[in-house]
Amino acid sequence: MAAQKPTRSPRPAPAPAAPAPAAGKPHPDAARRSQRSRQAIYEAALALVGEVGYPKTTIEGIAARAGVGKQTIYRWWSSKADVLLEAFLDLGERLVENAGEEAYAIPDTGDVAADLKFTLRSTVDELRDPRFEAPYRALAAEGVVNEQLGRTFVARLLEPSLQLHADRLRAAQEAGQVRQGIDLRIALELFVSPLAQRWLQHTGPYTHAYTDTLVDYALHGLAPR
Amino acid sequence: MAAQKPTRSPRPAPAPAAPAPAAGKPHPDAARRSQRSRQAIYEAALALVGEVGYPKTTIEGIAARAGVGKQTIYRWWSSKADVLLEAFLDLGERLVENAGEEAYAIPDTGDVAADLKFTLRSTVDELRDPRFEAPYRALAAEGVVNEQLGRTFVARLLEPSLQLHADRLRAAQEAGQVRQGIDLRIALELFVSPLAQRWLQHTGPYTHAYTDTLVDYALHGLAPR
Amino acid sequence: MAAQKPTRSPRPAPAPAAPAPAAGKPHPDAARRSQRSRQAIYEAALALVGEVGYPKTTIEGIAARAGVGKQTIYRWWSSKADVLLEAFLDLGERLVENAGEEAYAIPDTGDVAADLKFTLRSTVDELRDPRFEAPYRALAAEGVVNEQLGRTFVARLLEPSLQLHADRLRAAQEAGQVRQGIDLRIALELFVSPLAQRWLQHTGPYTHAYTDTLVDYALHGLAPR
Amino acid sequence: MAAQKPTRSPRPAPAPAAPAPAAGKPHPDAARRSQRSRQAIYEAALALVGEVGYPKTTIEGIAARAGVGKQTIYRWWSSKADVLLEAFLDLGERLVENAGEEAYAIPDTGDVAADLKFTLRSTVDELRDPRFEAPYRALAAEGVVNEQLGRTFVARLLEPSLQLHADRLRAAQEAGQVRQGIDLRIALELFVSPLAQRWLQHTGPYTHAYTDTLVDYALHGLAPR
DNA sequence: TCATAAGCGAGACGGTACGTCTGGTCTTTCA
DNA sequence: TGAAAGACCAGACGTACCGTCTCGCTTATGA
Numbered sequence: 007m008a009a010q011k012p013t014r015s016p017r018p019a020p021a022p023a024a025p026a027p028a029a030g031k032p033h034p035d036a037a038r039r040s041q042r043s044r045q046a047i048y049e050a051a052l053a054l055v056g057e058v059g060y061p062k063t064t065i066e067g068i069a070a071r072a073g074v075g076k077q078t079i080y081r082w083w084s085s086k087a088d089v090l091l092e093a094f095l096d097l098g099e100r101l102v103e104n105a106g107e108e109a110y111a112i113p114d115t116g117d118v119a120a121d122l123k124f125t126l127r128s129t130v131d132e133l134r135d136p137r138f139e140a141p142y143r144a145l146a147a148e149g150v151v152n153e154q155l156g157r158t159f160v161a162r163l164l165e166p167s168l169q170l171h172a173d174r175l176r177a178a179q180e181a182g183q184v185r186q187g188i189d190l191r192i193a194l195e196l197f198v199s200p201l202a203q204r205w206l207q208h209t210g211p212y213t214h215a216y217t218d219t220l221v222d223y224a225l226h227g228l229a230p231r
Numbered sequence: 232m233a234a235q236k237p238t239r240s241p242r243p244a245p246a247p248a249a250p251a252p253a254a255g256k257p258h259p260d261a262a263r264r265s266q267r268s269r270q271a272i273y274e275a276a277l278a279l280v281g282e283v284g285y286p287k288t289t290i291e292g293i294a295a296r297a298g299v300g301k302q303t304i305y306r307w308w309s310s311k312a313d314v315l316l317e318a319f320l321d322l323g324e325r326l327v328e329n330a331g332e333e334a335y336a337i338p339d340t341g342d343v344a345a346d347l348k349f350t351l352r353s354t355v356d357e358l359r360d361p362r363f364e365a366p367y368r369a370l371a372a373e374g375v376v377n378e379q380l381g382r383t384f385v386a387r388l389l390e391p392s393l394q395l396h397a398d399r400l401r402a403a404q405e406a407g408q409v410r411q412g413i414d415l416r417i418a419l420e421l422f423v424s425p426l427a428q429r430w431l432q433h434t435g436p437y438t439h440a441y442t443d444t445l446v447d448y449a450l451h452g453l454a455p456r
Numbered sequence: 457m458a459a460q461k462p463t464r465s466p467r468p469a470p471a472p473a474a475p476a477p478a479a480g481k482p483h484p485d486a487a488r489r490s491q492r493s494r495q496a497i498y499e500a501a502l503a504l505v506g507e508v509g510y511p512k513t514t515i516e517g518i519a520a521r522a523g524v525g526k527q528t529i530y531r532w533w534s535s536k537a538d539v540l541l542e543a544f545l546d547l548g549e550r551l552v553e554n555a556g557e558e559a560y561a562i563p564d565t566g567d568v569a570a571d572l573k574f575t576l577r578s579t580v581d582e583l584r585d586p587r588f589e590a591p592y593r594a595l596a597a598e599g600v601v602n603e604q605l606g607r608t609f610v611a612r613l614l615e616p617s618l619q620l621h622a623d624r625l626r627a628a629q630e631a632g633q634v635r636q637g638i639d640l641r642i643a644l645e646l647f648v649s650p651l652a653q654r655w656l657q658h659t660g661p662y663t664h665a666y667t668d669t670l671v672d673y674a675l676h677g678l679a680p681r
Numbered sequence: 682m683a684a685q686k687p688t689r690s691p692r693p694a695p696a697p698a699a700p701a702p703a704a705g706k707p708h709p710d711a712a713r714r715s716q717r718s719r720q721a722i723y724e725a726a727l728a729l730v731g732e733v734g735y736p737k738t739t740i741e742g743i744a745a746r747a748g749v750g751k752q753t754i755y756r757w758w759s760s761k762a763d764v765l766l767e768a769f770l771d772l773g774e775r776l777v778e779n780a781g782e783e784a785y786a787i788p789d790t791g792d793v794a795a796d797l798k799f800t801l802r803s804t805v806d807e808l809r810d811p812r813f814e815a816p817y818r819a820l821a822a823e824g825v826v827n828e829q830l831g832r833t834f835v836a837r838l839l840e841p842s843l844q845l846h847a848d849r850l851r852a853a854q855e856a857g858q859v860r861q862g863i864d865l866r867i868a869l870e871l872f873v874s875p876l877a878q879r880w881l882q883h884t885g886p887y888t889h890a891y892t893d894t895l896v897d898y899a900l901h902g903l904a905p906r
Numbered sequence: 907t908c909a910t911a912a913g914c915g916a917g918a919c920g921g922t923a924c925g926t927c928t929g930g931t932c933t934t935t936c937a
Numbered sequence: 938t939g940a941a942a943g944a945c946c947a948g949a950c951g952t953a954c955c956g957t958c959t960c961g962c963t964t965a966t967g968a
């Protein structure tokens with residue numbers, strides 16, 4: 007579904023002093039990189055996307071706001087989308103650090119339906135968080151049209167969250183609450199994708215009641231019993 | 232799923248000489264509008280998006296290719312996305328005219344599962360159609376970020392198709408193949424949205440086997456029986 | 457000097473219903489021409505040049521202000537300068553009609569110096585008249601660069617005035633106040649051109665004292681010895 | 682008369698690497714300015730004015746011909762006229778450098794009339810020089826209508842030449858060939874302005890014979906009695 | 907320890923496209 | 938059939954950014 011929890015994954019120490027760049031940046035000496043500039047660029051990028059929107063956010067604008075030369079951006083990133091993607095990942099990491107790991111885990115009370123409903127409700131809340139909305143939409147939109155960025159977006163932002171859903175479903179399967187033989191990656195899409203689509207494409211409202219219904223329909227199917 | 236068949240709906244003659252503009256263009260005298268220019272602009276826009284991609288498609292480029300003054304575009308449309316949306320709608324209408332009405336209907340053989348699988352398979356095929364891919368992605372991406380356009384996109388492109396799915400589900404419900412009390416608009420998202428998301432966000436492959444599975448899971452649920 | 461008196465010439469009945477166009481306009485039937493539109497165009501042109509200056513005066517602006525279609529201007533004139541030239545000539549004619557013929561004549565009191573000083577002083581006053589300044593400068597400037605218009609400008613606006621100066625000098629010559637053999641057309645330039653240049657090119661102030669001095673210097677040169 | 686010799690003045694080395702701009706351009710860092718671009722722009726501007734005329738010379742055209750971005754022109758100049766003025770001044774300077782200083786001085790043989798006739802004859806020749814004609818007329822015309830540019834035009838192009846004439850007249854005055862008390866700045870206009878007007882306004886031919894006559898008429902007026 | 911070479915802020919540069927404005931032409935509708 | 942209206946093709950306007958390219962100036966080793 008729609009990247010509920012940016013990088014809620016365990017993240018085995020991405021070493022902030024030398025984080026692997028999102029896409030391979032070749033030449034410069036990363037050891038001498040200015041962390042001050044980097045953080046300023048992240049903040050400027052997120053702020054501008056929030057204030058004026060993604061299309062009106064420009065590299066020049068980010069550089070000016072960050073008090074940085076344009077070349078410093080072009081040296082380390084290949085595009086506006088690339089900057090924003092890293093800035094957003096960085097934001098997610100910082101929020102996670104402040105929140106604690108398990109805050110983003112899917113609970114396992116033994117009641118799959120309740121656990122999934124709870125998790126989807128908090129996803130809905132997150133999608134409404136104004137800090138996330140603008141950059142997240144921007145990145146999603148860019149990913150629709152730019153497959154390379156889209157795949158990075160999915161791998162870095164969506165995948166960890168989806169994996170948690172799959173894990174929870176596996177536990178349910180082992181507990182006999184989900185049929186054997188079900189493809190869990192497809193199964194989770196039954197409730198995750200509809201929410202994602204409503205959010206991405208404005209095809210309808212996304213409320214707690216809606217996600218509750220999704221979980222019910224998905225878990226029990228549409229057929230009469 | 233995602234706008235399989237642009238305007239496959241019955242369309243009770245929208246009078247091609249005076250089609251309601253997608254977004255209200257107030258000022259100029261529509262009666263004096265040059266249809267030659269309009270068609271040339273549609274063709275140029277679709278061709279350019281296909282050839283160089285949406286971001287490198289420019290209004291100047293469209294005007295030049297269409298042999299039209301820039302002002303003629305700005306007079307009638309408010310943005311590149313707006314032009315492309317109308318061009319795409321027009322393309323859909325022209326294809327529908329050539330195909331015949333029932334080509335886009337969802338069959339009703341009495342077997343919901345089979346009918347939905349058949350329809351989703353053809354949706355998959357359509358999503359691979361190179362004439363649609365580029366402009367359709369571009370519009371979807373724009374709609375993610377631009378709510379106004381997004382809503383028009385949904386209303387004009389997605390909605391007619393979604394309505395057909397809802398209708399087929401209603402027939403199934405009346406035939407006792409779908410539980411009473413189910414919200415059909417939500418129900419159809421169980422199989423339509425996952426395909427949409429895989430296509431939009433490159434979260435996974437979209438094959439006939441995949442959509443068949445979706446229909447099965449959605450109709451029967453995940454729970455053991 | 458510089459077109460002091462626009463068309464103070466006798467003007468043998470320019471028949472307002474069919475006045476010969478300044479420069480040959482070929483095709484249309486002048487007999488059916490709308491005098492209302494013509495006058496409105498004249499007024500709009502002069503007003504706009506006065507208000508926003510010549511470069512920002514546009515044919516579209518004139519047409520809009522005159523409540524006239526653009527084609528009505530293009531039908532009867534070949535350029536913006538052409539419109540303004542005729543408008544200015546028309547203005548001159550109307551002012552002359554209100555003033556009476558002899559108002560613009562050069563007096564002959566028997567004292568050439570006094571008569572010329574008087575005339576040049578009133579020329580200076582005229583050059584400062586805000587109704588004339590803007591359009592007159594605009595036409596002069598256009599004439600510098602556009603020889604065809606320049607010659608028309610000279611013939612219609614400057615020549616009549618220059619001829620009066622030549623006439624007055626001839627009378628002085630016959631009265632023995634100017635040397636025999638002097639080329640009167642050159643002679644008059646001695647006092648007329650310096651004023652013209654100061655006004656046109658901002659090479660210096662143009663005051664009554666200045667023109668008085670010019671007449672003195674020049675007449676001394678022309679006097680018999 | 683009108684700007685015979687652009688900047689024939691002594692010019693004590695204006696340091697070509699940092700020449701004072703004609704009109705103060707405040708903002709950008711002049712030290713980093715590209716001299717290559719600057720010269721290319723000068724040449725393109727002069728060439729275009731010569732080839733297609735001033736009104737059809739566009740900033741885009743100059744930029745394209747000079748192989749320069751438009752912004753590079755807008756960065757350093759405020760208008761087309763401004764570019765041309767500096768280009769023309771630069772041309773004058775380069776020609777002066779190739780010609781040697783005294784080539785433009787007014788000779789002093791002791792015979793004022795002869796010296797002035799000689800100088801005016803060479804001014805006439807210069808006015809016919811096709812390298813000067815087009816840009817010079819264009820600038821003069823612009824200056825008629827744009828007082829700010831006009832004053833710069835006079836100060837940078839006309840004034841040096843006029844000063845030489847005044848100097849020569851002063852020498853004549855000291856030699857007793859010109860009356861005491863004569864205002865030399867006005868005196869020189871007696872022969873300079875008529876030529877200027879004939880050239881500017883096409884009021885008549887400008888020949889060597891004509892300027893000889895002017896000098897005769899004027900000097901008679903200025904002679905002691 | 908200090909040169910030396912990188913990253914850095916700054917911003918000029920050659921470009922492209924923007925959205926607007928006007929020039930001239932052409933067409934429609936009316937009187 | 939002249940005129941008002943205004944859509945049309947064309948293309949220049951002046952602005953905004955793009956991505957590249959110097960400039961000095963830190964600044965952090967490594968000889």
